[in-house]
Amino acid sequence: MATIIWTTIGAILTLSVYSFLYKDNPFYKFAEHLVVGISAGYYLVIYYFNFIQPNVVAPVFLLRIGNEAIGLGSSMWWLALIPGILGLLLYTRFFPKFGWVGRWSLGIYVGGYAGLGLSPIMQARVLNQIGANALPLTSITNVFLIVGLLGTLTYFFFSMKHKGVLGVLARVGIVFLMVGFGASFGYTVMSRVSLLIGRVSFLLHDWLHLI
């Protein structure tokens, strides 16, 4: 019985969202506001229990989960204060006088991820990709791959005028980009329709038991 009620709720919400295709209406507005509240709460809870609890609360207050001290050995528990303090510093923005202190946390956060965006990216996105494309000119396919890559790379030159050879290559690059975008678009349609099939199947099968 409970399952039927929950499924019906799900089905009504599904239809409410589809009503947006016709036009904005109270059903959609309700579903929209509901899901924003629910999901914001969901993420708050999930992130608390997955990060703050094991990495800050448990070591600082020396909680144990099972027999294991969580995260850090208990002698190093004070290390867990660092993310805790950094986290709390974010809240200084509510006190205009100390608001700037929050930048310390943001500095570490932004800087840390920026660092990750340097060396591994060089390997994975640049060196490996060039390596994979440094092919022998022994087949038509390889020639296409090489010319296409050269053209696309040329298109992305910002500090030179696209004239002469550069202009021709950049034009080739645009052609490859457009074919690539078209292909990606066509390729995607399938997965979008899959989602719709999933919802239709939910309505017809799980809810109405028609098929």
Place this chain on the structure above:
Amino acid sequence: MNIFERFMNIDRRWIFLAIGIAVVIPFFFPLGLPISVTEPVQNLYDALDAIPPNGQPLLLAIDYAPATLPELEPMSLALLRHAFRNDVNVAVLTLHPAGYGLAERALNKVAEEMGQVYGEDYCFLGFRPGISAVILGMGVNIVNVFPEDAYGTPLNDIPMMDGIRNYDDIPLLISLAGWGAAEAWVLYAHQPYGQRVGAGVTAVMATDFYPFLDTGQLIGLLGGMRGAAEYEELIDHPDEGVRGMDSQSSVHILIIALIVLGNIAYFGARRKRRQMEREAA
């Protein structure tokens, strides 16, 4: 406004209605079109098929969230059916917080259907936050990252995980994800540890993974509902994937027809406009 222009500016809601009809009809009147198997799917099938029974487990990372469920769940079901039919042990985990319930749901469904025993034939390790940290950590020792399974049983007490320390003891890892997780497995499990990785991703992501297939960083790939349908054909157990492909065909044809009609209208309108300009002159 002539007829061509009117068609070009048609209210988009008529298109929405046509799409809806094209999807629903095959549910009631299946077309039963044949499906050919592509190489990346065959490769993944062969890799799983080669795992010796009742030994080192297949590690299945069910990393998808509800949003990509219709595309990726059929893959989970097909892969689990294949593994269990071959008596291959399966350890399941998830890197997505929302994947927990979904992984459990797929696993329980197939395990029940095929009479598998928890702990002997399969186990569920649950969710751990921190993507790269989890993957890298498992390369050193799985127990460090998952000291216990999802239900609190210490990993050392699970019979099928006996002697399974790290990636060296995992013959194949498959990540099913609608986001960056599959790529993370390649970067952090294959790259440093040489783990054999296969992936199941949404159709839209699949093109991005061709480079990985090319370089051998991925051994096989399932792309979207079609990938699932192909796998279902291979294991001879048609299910949602195969059924969905009929709706796919009808919608694809409809969209192409719309594009063609749109272009006919576009050129028709242009010709008419030029004609009128000429007459006016």
Place this chain on the structure above:
Amino acid sequence: MRRQFPLALCFIAGLFMAVQYFIPHPTVQDMYERLLIWLQTLLAFAFLLGTVSLVRVHYHKIRHRADDRGYSLVTLLALCLMIGLGFFHSAHHAQGSPFDRMFQNVQVPIEATMFSLLAFYVASAAFRAFRARTLESTLLLVAACIVMLGRVPIGDMIHSSIPVATRWILEVPNLAAKRGIMIGVGLGMMATSLKIILGIERAWMGGGD
């Protein structure tokens, strides 16, 4: 302290993260893993900050008697309900708990349906934008149509060369273009990262001086 100190922290954190990639030593790698966890924990702390912002916006709507204040109330109640169930109901993770039920039966169907709207929008976007106006747009639409046909079983039935052409388009011109974008993006990412680490680009602190 106001500007130089956060920039210095940013520099140190960035430099460490960039350099650790080359150092397999456990001391450095353990520190790296710890720092990653700290960053994620910091994000977790920020979720409360975000939630406060959400509450603030809707509270103001209700207080100022905005037209759709009733809906704002829906958002606030839903938020409180989830937080209440999540924090004050034990075993919030387990399948079948009220928290999980709300997630599975309210959030999941709405989000999945929002996502599936794409099937309709893909059609309307294709209809509107795929017109053979120029060489580029013609290539775009021809490639799209071939690939669309090649992906479904009906493509094989129309002509056996369609799936072959599809594969070729995906694996040759598409791959070349993707690689080009990927390399360019990689360079852009590295340049932006470098400018952040060195404090050349400091919009994130608010303002440029």
Place this chain on the structure above:
Amino acid sequence: MLGDRGQSGGIRPWTGFVALSVAVAALFLCPVAVSAQEEVEAVEQDTLLLVAAPTGLSAIDTPNDRGSSINVTWELSSDDNGDGIVAGYEVFRSAHPETGFAFVGRVPFGVTEYRDSSVDNRAPTYYRVAALGADESPFFSGTFGPVEASIQWFNRSRLNALVAVIIFVVSILYFVNAAKSGKKLFIRRLAGLDEMDNAVGRATEMGKPILFISGLSSVSDVATIAAINILGEVAKKTAEYNTKLIVPCADPIVMAVEQEVVKEAYAKAGRPDAYNEDDVFYLTRSQFAYVAGVNGIMVRQRPATILYMGMFYAESLVLAETGSSIGAIQIAGTDAVTQLPFFITSCDYTLIGEELYAASAYLSREPILLGGLKGQDMFKLITVVFLVVGVIAATLTATGVIESNFMLAVFATG
């Protein structure tokens, strides 16, 4: 599964090393292995399924790692033909060459490598490998050792990346300095960014707001940082024109940063009171719940201009089609390759990939940032040169003019 590692990463620097050690070890160890095998055979005579022991055992410290790990390799048992006569191999380890061997791991038949990753560093270790008969009875190879696991301070397989990063940093810094000293730098036109001013102006004329969406990701995606930089430039303009700027955020840290950015822009324009904190707000982290919320904002507040900058996923088209249905001018910029086609079909202008990262330099026209862009181009030129050299080297190798492709080391994966 080391055997597969060799196959998939054919260019790993250490494979040559391993092969060499195997060959050397085989030379020295053959007599030992044979005698060990004879010994085993003598003991196991009453077993029906005799199989040959593996030979050529070798073990080396795993290169470029954090220690605690040793790579063990051997040659297949001569009975291992993949037909199950040999069931697999078991690896044993001891601190002593003769006794105390303990089981460390097992691999299936046909595999000739094992990575033992639980070794004490700097401790002499000895290895033995046994081929398992179909009835699981072991047939031991000779002993190999001692070998020590050690920790490395530098990952030599990533040397190429390090050199590349250094060249990159130098080329950026060089042009940043050149720009500082007042050198004039050319930048080609980027239509989408030229249109930004008009788009802001149009919203002002119509008295409608501008919606800025900085992607669905967090700061961990560099694209988000690029989007924040662009927001800084946009906010300067909206502050100047006194146009309402709405920024719904999907990530709370991004929200915190963007509030600072917008606040500062309004303060600089001399209108600190025009900044309303409720306009830069957090909606929800959840992908499609966020989309539901933003769609609501679009159809109800009817922004005249919508900017999509940063990292996007599948939601791109739902947002852009809803935006197009309300007749807004839309400019997008993303490095998400998969989403570019959708923005291109439903937005008026789209910044493709790297153009997103060039945007803040382009909009602000700050010499230092333009210099960075020039340095980026310089490095791109270097990559093109390397690509061409790589193609030539590969072609010469394929046609047999040169024996081995010297460029592989440059692109090798670490």
